[in-house]
Amino acid sequence: MKFTLSWLKSHLQTDATLTQITDTLTRIGLELEGVENPGAKLAAFRVAHVIEAVQHPNADRLRVCQVDTGEGVVSVVCGAPNARTGIKVVFAAPGAFIPGSNITLKVGEIRGVQSAGMMLSAREMGLGDDHAGIVELPAEAQIGMTYPDWAGLNDPIVEIGVTPNRGDCFSVRGVARDLAAAGLGTLKPFAPIVIPPVFDGGPRWDIAFPEACPWIVGRTIRGVKNSPSPKWLQDRLTYIGLRPINALVDVTNFFTFDLGRPLHVFDVGKLSGDTLTLRRGAGETMRALNGKDYVVDPEDCAICDAAGVQSIAGVIGGEATGCDEATTSVFVECALFDPIRIARTGRRHQIVSDARQRFERGLDPALMPDAIQAATALILELCGGEPGTVTMAGSEPAWQRDATMRFARIASFGGSDIPADEAVASLEHLGFTVRQRDADSVTVAVPSWRNDVAAPISLAQSPELDPAKAAKAAEGCIAVEAENDLIEEVLRLRGLDAIPAVSLPRESPVPQATLTPRQQRNAIARRTLASAGLMECVTFSFMARAEAERFGAAPDALRLSNPIAADLDQLRPTPLATLALAAKRNAARGYADVCLFEIGPAFALDAPDGQKLVAAGLRCGQTPRNWLVPQRPVDAMDAKGDLWALLTAVGVPLEALQVTTDAPSFLHPGRSGMVRQGPKTVMGYFGEIHPRLLAALDLPGPMVVFELNLDAVADPKRRKKSAPDLPQFQPVRRDFAFIVDSAVAADSVVKAAKGAERALITGVTLFDLYEGERMTPGKKSLGVEVTLQPRERTLTDPEIEAACQKIVAAVAKATGATLR
């Protein structure tokens, strides 16, 4: 919402400075968005008089002028064809900046004659394209006056943000009222005189859609002459960014901003029949004033004459019946429309108009009779003519409401001790009128323009609430809402900075844990992965569908209906998908060897709430080059190592896990594993990215990845640990080399060895794998270290030997292994 300072002062009697005004606007919730003084950049230019202009001695097209600047007479060389003796001009002295030419003036010498300044064209002043000659001012222009002062350009333009609840401040008068209430002056009275009709005639209203339009008035003014508006009106509109069109249209735009009261004008000569009907649209097409065609539907309120739809009510008028310079008889519309219907219609047709903006926030229903009189007066002033009777349909809706405020609540809710008298005075300044007051409370009538205060209450209570609880809460809302509205007004006008800040009282001397055990565990996962050498990333939750599909399911239900870009349309099935693309971007920058991880959502329809929290990571390229450790490509065991470290950190016992070979299909089928806890729970997976996926997405390789579903990790149990097992006797370690078929899983050998003598065996470690040329094809050798832990006494050689036999037998039975 924009207005000029002079426009504001047409409603507000004030001595406040511009800065006081703008600071106050921000403080009371009408946030200042900008101030601009169009005259500021012209302040150096002055009105001057050309005393004499003579031919330049050395140039045909130049003249030498003696110019009275008000501060002395200077000599100026000028090439403009209209530079001549006696005219009043705009003069720039040396040192002034010329916006249209982007130069700073200096005293110069042109063909041997000194020139101490410049007389300006409109283009040089930055005020248009006219460069045919220098600007000529009327003879009465006062020599020495600054140009902006003479031209009335020193009128700062203020722009404020109006919040959706404050429709009343989409008007200069509403802003003035708030400023006055905040103590910045007094609101000037507004009481338009009633202009009696000269004739009875013109169009009549007929409301056939009362849900959309409860009340509408109109008035015909005949014999008007519709020419361009006077300068003051054109200036006001131009300064706030509107284009003056003609006097009748400009009047409607003026009142839209001045009173927040949109009006519409029909050219009576272009209307068919004598009735304007408000009804539901029926699929007709109307060409609007913006030159576009709209099809009105039954949810739209259309204003129609005998020929068809002539206006989309409250949103935009039709081109066919608009007023132009040929208009001699005008019908002014002043209506009340349902805000919700206006909002829906505007959104459906994607029309943003000043009228829609005001109607959808709700406007002052009581202003209509005054507004039609004020509009009549201004039209008569600008265009002449004679007014008809005011015609009307529907009736003024009941808008009157009361609201009560208990004074104690200003402190117990608002946190501010404001004396009752002061609080009541604030409300009165805003236009509330006291109906009743006692020591504890005040009841006020809400002014017609404040539809945000004590508004009808509509709730959207959760259907799952206990009915009694829901009813009690609803009653509570009705009981306090209007009071809260009033407290807000009282606090707002004084400024919220005036409320003393109070630190939150402690609930307990030492606060409870902030994070749940699960949240703590997620934090540990993050630290563990970063400590393991992976860089944490935050990537988008959405990606291109075609790419998402390659990493898992990309169901339609998780595809955005209105993506911001075609490559951000699908919720990702795993963060690995977006991490892989991040690795690709890094490779493109020359960093192909990256280790990345992310803890974030993976989206899947079968998960609770459609998503699960996962920790996902990848390693890409080669290990670092080092003189001690040979460089090598990353492999699936790197990813398994990350996953195993992560599982350990979040408290999952590794012994309880099984690794199967049915990992997701975007992984290398032979170099990947699915990690399960029990037959049903999938904890995660690891492996090398499938070469086909690398090729399809042009990803750098090799790339190995892991994912852990943090939601699948059981809640940590808070219980005391059992006593530790600390035997007195040294353990005995024995190595075995088993030869098994290549297909045998190493894990089955380890598990069989462990189970051979449970009381004695406390550890089995696989330390070697050999599948080289000295081995029979199809076989491999596994080196296993077994730890035997005696408890009662040191083991004898025969006892150790017996245990070893059992181990060999158990492994042989389970896997067909033979000792090497």
Added chain:
Amino acid sequence: MNDDLEALKTSTDAALADAADLRAWDAVRIAVLGRNGSLTGMLRDLGKTPPEQRKDRGAALNRLKDALTSAIEARKTQLEDAALDARLLSERIDPTLPPRPRDAGLIHPIARTMEEIAAIFGAMGCTVVDGPDVESDWFNFGALNIPAHHPARADHDTFYLPPRDGAAPPVLRTHTSPGQIRTMLSQEPPIRVIVTGRTYRADHDATHSPMFHQCEGLVIDRGMTLGHLKGVLIDFLRTFFAISDLPVRFRSSYFPFTEPSMEVDIGWNRRTGELGRGGDWLEILGSGMVHPRVLANCGIDPREWQGFAWGMGVERITMLKHGMSDLRPFYESDLRWLKHYGFNPLSPTILHEGV
């Protein structure tokens, strides 16, 4: 009579001094203390000494034995040290060579800020609540007093998913405020929570990302006033930015789910970006007293309970705290940026270590 002993001492000392290595030293030791050694022989011959001299000679021999033994041991230590020194001289490495590589990863600044937020509000008694990214229309809008026609909806640039089961289409949450609703439905007051997480709006330029992070706070109790809200926010902002006198300004504003609503600015220098001084104001978060309709929508009686809520952009406060100028690199995963701005994983936010 003891000349032979003196002679042995002298000759042994000389021999030890001559012994250049442990082998020569061992030969001396055996020649003196060995089974056939000179001292061993003298001790053996003590019996042949006349009885009247035997006691004196015995004592002298024992003294000699102690002296020789310690001289021999001392020389051994000397030779061993010399041998070790000589060996170490040949065992040099180039200490300037690089060690075996150990990867170091870092924590993303967004995660760091979320930790700091949790630590500070945690000290005020708040717990952290999570919520889903895909929300129903009711949780994201309806329950928060933003009905379908409300102009505020247009400001939200909502992402929609296809409708399911005839209900209004699910949305990607446009703010973390649905977390307030989930909390009020699942917990009885008093309530002190924060909600942090991903939020989404269809907007993409230098200062807007279609995905970003918010932190929401909710306090519901008896007797909570706008003054407490101001206290909570001032305490948080001054702690988070570590500026004890950070100017904080409160402006009246409007949000559908709070009343009164206020926007909060902090003092800074627009030109240099320095926080805390400079006379300019920077909008940093929105807040207000929870609207009675929102309480009632969740079954809480506003006559009995009142409280406040606030919401802020995690990236925004991160950028301000660390002087970052561009939002987009947060989601780019550029290794160079991550290394520059990332945080040590072993130095998590702990209040007694400072935030």
